[in-house]
Amino acid sequence: MAHSLVENPVSELADLFRLLGDNTRLRIVLTCLDKPIAVNDIASKLDLSNSLVSHHLRLLKAARIVKADRHGKQVFYATADQHISDILTNMLEHIAEPHPEAD
Numbered sequence: 001m002a003h004s005l006v007e008n009p010v011s012e013l014a015d016l017f018r019l020l021g022d023n024t025r026l027r028i029v030l031t032c033l034d035k036p037i038a039v040n041d042i043a044s045k046l047d048l049s050n051s052l053v054s055h056h057l058r059l060l061k062a063a064r065i066v067k068a069d070r071h072g073k074q075v076f077y078a079t080a081d082q083h084i085s086d087i088l089t090n091m092l093e094h095i096a097e098p099h100p101e102a103d
Helices: 009-020 023-031 039-046 050-062 082-096
Strands: 066-071 074-079
Touching: 009 023, 023 039, 023 050, 023 082, 039 050, 039 074, 050 066, 074 082
Parallel strands: none
Antiparallel strands: 066 074
């Protein structure tokens, strides 16, 4: 019997949503959507400390939400893959849609 690569996909998905449910982490990931960006630029853009941004980026990188690329002394972060970019872009489009009042 073949084992799935993910033993409990619902649990892993819940963990990803929990990570992205944090306002600061979500703002950081959204800042990485368009193009790779350095830690100090993320911190400046979001008015956060470099150390706080670095802490959140470590968590996001461990969860494969963002990836890091070193160029000289600077590390640039971007969304890890097209799946992450698509999910966030789709959700942003979803909340921007006009919605009729609930019955």
